[in-house]
Amino acid sequence: DSGVTQTPKHLITATGQRVTLRCSPRSGDLSVYWYQQSLDQGLQFLIQYYNGEERAKGNILERFSAQQFPDLHSELNLSSLELGDSALYFCASSVDLEIYNEQFFGPGTRLTVL
Amino acid sequence: GQNIDQPTEMTATEGAIVQINCTYQTSGFNGLFWYQQHAGEAPTFLSYNVLDGLEEKGRFSSFLSRSKGYSYLLLKELQMKDSASYLCASSDSNYQLIWGAGTKLIIKP
Numbered sequence: 001d002s003g004v005t006q007t008p009k010h011l012i013t014a015t016g017q018r019v020t021l022r023c024s025p026r027s028g029d030l031s032v033y034w035y036q037q038s039l040d041q042g043l044q045f046l047i048q049y050y051n052g053e054e055r056a057k058g059n060i061l062e063r064f065s066a067q068q069f070p071d072l073h074s075e076l077n078l079s080s081l082e083l084g085d086s087a088l089y090f091c092a093s094s095v096d097l098e099i100y101n102e103q104f105f106g107p108g109t110r111l112t113v114l
Numbered sequence: 115g116q117n118i119d120q121p122t123e124m125t126a127t128e129g130a131i132v133q134i135n136c137t138y139q140t141s142g143f144n145g146l147f148w149y150q151q152h153a154g155e156a157p158t159f160l161s162y163n164v165l166d167g168l169e170e171k172g173r174f175s176s177f178l179s180r181s182k183g184y185s186y187l188l189l190k191e192l193q194m195k196d197s198a199s200y201l202c203a204s205s206d207s208n209y210q211l212i213w214g215a216g217t218k219l220i221i222k223p
Contacts, residue, residue: 002156042215043157043201056210090156100145100164101209105156 003027004106006091012112018079021109025072025093031055032074033103034066035090043090049074081113116140118214120202125220126192134187134200134217142207146185148176149201151216157201160187189219197221 003026013019025032034046045058049068060066063081068074078085088110092103117139126132138146145164149157163169163178163185175188187200199216206212 002158043213045211045213048210056208088154100162101205101211102147102159102162103211105158107156110154 002104002106004091004093004104006089006106006109008109009107010110010112012114013081014114015081015083017081017113018077019081019111021076021078021089021091021111023074023076023091023093023106025074025091026104029093029095029104030072031094031096031101032068032072033092033094034060034074034076035092036087037090037108038084038087046076078111083113086111086113116204116206116212118202118204118212120200120214120217122215123218123220125222126189128192128194128221128223130192131188131190132192132219134189134202134219136185136187136202136214138183138185138202138204138212138214140204140206140212143180144205144207144209146176146178147203147205147211148185148187149203151199151201153198160200192221194221194223 005024030051033048036044046060048056066076088108090108091106094101120136148160151157161176168177173190178185201216202214203211
């Protein structure tokens with residue numbers, strides 16, 4: 001158990017809908033990262049937050065958005081869902097930006113868009 | 115640009131040794147990570163190298179050559195449970211992890 005929690009574990013929805021994925025980082029970790037992993041694909045970095053502020057952006061679609069709240073939990077919002085958005089979505093957290101930055105991953109949310 | 119290369123798939127025999135290579139080109143360098151990921155599960159940390167040389171941790175060892183932009187993960191006494199994907203990630207000058215696509219390791223009896 002990495003200490004990172006994600007809810008829900010599974011999500012099944014229809015095209016055109018909007019969903020919210022939630023992540024709670026490890027206690028003390030200030031950075032939160034979101035990744036997308038489609039079937040048999042590598043990790044695609046989406047976005048990073050550090051202490052409530054956006055720190056880095058990867059290949060995140062305009063239909064997707066995220067935020068990190070004062071209690072450091074984060075939410076990833078996916079809207080106008082398409083079949084191709086079906087994937088595992090991982091959240092990871094790390095202690096700090098400027099030091100050895102091992103990322104600890106949550107168990108993931110499996111999103112199925114029908 | 116920034117790039118991480120590792121083989122897509124490798125096959126090895128139970129009890130044997132396998133070496134998974136990774137080459138990287140990143141803007142700045144603050145270390146090289148290896149993660150293991152079983153199918154459908156979260157990646158888990160295996161090793162971190164920032165200085166040249168070999169780091170040994172039980173059956174797993176990781177090597178780094180900064181001048182060559184090269185790392186490898188060595189797995190000894192392979193077990194069936196080692197069947198997984200192995201992800202190489204380089205930490206760049208902004209401490210961002212640049213991820214490779216992963217190497218799927220298949221262990222045969």
